[in-house]
Amino acid sequence: MTREPQPVVRRVAVVGCGDISALHLAAIATVPGAQLVAVCDVDAGRLDAVSTATGVPGYTDLDRLLDEARPDVVHLCTPHHLHADQAIRALERGIDVVLEKPLAHTRAEADRLVAAAEHSRAKIAVCFQNRYNRPAERAKELLDAGELGAVLGASAIVPWHRTAAYYEDRPWRGSWATGGGGLLMNQAIHTIDLVQWLVGDPIAATGSIATRALAEVIEVEDTAELRIVHAGGATSTVYATVAGVANLPVTIDVVCERGTLHLGAELTARFDDGRVETTVERATASGERAYWGVSHERLIQDFYAGLDEPGAFWLHPAEARKAFDVIQDVYDDAIPDRVMPTPDLSAPAAIA
Ligand SMILES: NC(=O)c1ccc[n+]([C@@H]2O[C@H](COP(=O)([O-])OP(=O)(O)OC[C@H]3O[C@@H](n4cnc5c(N)ncnc54)[C@H](O)[C@@H]3O)[C@@H](O)[C@H]2O)c1
Known part of the structure; x- marks a missing residue:
């Protein structure tokens, strides 16, 4: 009698039961052997809703969850200032981590997380899921194959819209x-990551930021323009805003010696010899998902599939840091006297 091989059982917890957690929970449900055992949030209403819907215990304190529910993998879907600290707490216990972007909210916290990931036996993924979009994957394949010749640079546009309520509902x-x-x-961190992934490692960035539409609601920028210099000399420019009138498709145009790539909802590759190749996405999405991308599921499945293999997951903190450092360079350029306020990390978690 032959038996189907049984998938390895992994105990999984999701921390932060807000907007993006729904995609993580849906993706976890598709992973063979992944067993949701706990969820965590400091907001009683959101915690109760997700705990009831999933039928697993809800925790308001991350350390208690880690000690009592003993997950093998934890998904961190929390505000940015908590990312590095929460990820380090899991990594230090040898727990694998799926961390929403960005890897941290300051350079100092990014340093701490990169070091912790390098020293931990556990694996960590940072959610740059758009690298799994089929048109983006094909663009990378074409550039790596070299048929288009040297990459000269890219121009990217993020023409998006966010309402005042988007920020008022979540002041963080x-x-x-x-x-x-x-x-x-x-938002634009995803596009900046794709640009640097396709064109080459960034070595410097300059830029400016502004708050064009939402100054009465937010203290951070809603609009930015920047220029990236890549290793090897290619240069890229990015214009991004959430002060637009609607959510329109992100576009990245890559210029090469022997052709161009236009990456939007689909990829159009034009070779100088007249050939044109089009690559479409595997699945379509509507509403906000169309803008978040359709690939959380693929990233998460890929992460779990490689958990027993040696080596780090390819989207580890040092890799995710490339786009993060571009943004930090732009902030340094735009507001050189910026001093980051230190958030009180103990406050939200103490509600337990
Ligand atoms: N990859 C993507 O495309 C994508 C899309 C949207 C959001 N995100 C990222 O996901 C993260 C969450 O964003 P969101 O829009 O879901 O935010 P959200 O505010 O809707 O959810 C965050 C949740 O974390 C909870 N929380 C706060 N402090 C906590 C603590 N100490 N312990 C446990 N829970 C705590 C909040 O109460 C809230 O429910 C952010 O990093 C964001 O950038 C990624």
């Missing part, structure tokens, strides 16, 4: 202390 998003920045850290 509009504050330097808890968001670590605004549009760049929260």
Whole structure:
């Protein structure tokens, strides 16, 4: 009698039961062997709703969850100022981590997390899920294959819209202390990551930021423009805003010696010899998901599939740091006398 191999059982917890947690919970449900054992939030209403819907215990304190529910993997879907600290608490216990972007809210916290990840036996993924979008993957394949010749640079546009209510409902998003920045850290970071992934490692960035539409609601930027210099000399420019009239598709145009790539909802590759190749996404999405991308599930499945393999997951904190450092360079350029307020990390977790 032959038996199907049984998947390894992994005990999983989700921390932060807000907007993005729904995508994590849905993705976890597709992973063979992944067993949700606990959820955590400091907001009693959100915690109760998700705990009831999933049928697992809810915790208001991360340390208690880690000690009592003993997860093998923890998904961190919390505000930015908590990312590095919560991830380090899990890594130090040898617990694998799926961390929402950005890896941290300050350079000092990013340093701490990169070091902790390097010293831990546990694995960590940072959610740059758009690298798993099929058109983006194909763009990377074409550039790596070299047929388009040297990459000269890229031009990217993020023309998005966020309402005042988006920030009023979640005040952490509009504050330097808890968001670590605004549009760049929260939205445009995905596009900046794709640009640097496709064009090459960034070595310097300059730029400016402004709060064009939402100054009465947020202290962080809602608009930015920047220029990246990549290793090898290519240069890229990015214009990004959430002060637009609607959420329109992000575009990245990559210029190469022997052709161009236009990456939008789909990829169009134009070779100088006249060939044109189009690559479409595997699945379509609507509403906000169309803008978050459809690939959380693929990233999360890939992470779990490699947990027993040696080595770090490819989207580890040092890799996620490349786009983060571009943003920090822009902030340094735009507001050189910036002093990051120190958030009180103990306050939210103490509600337990
Ligand atoms: N990858 C993507 O495309 C994508 C899309 C949206 C959001 N995000 C990221 O996901 C994260 C969460 O964003 P969101 O929009 O879901 O925010 P949210 O405010 O809706 O959810 C965050 C949740 O964390 C909870 N929380 C706060 N302090 C906590 C603590 N100490 N312990 C446990 N829970 C705590 C809050 O009460 C809230 O319910 C952010 O890092 C954001 O950048 C990523």
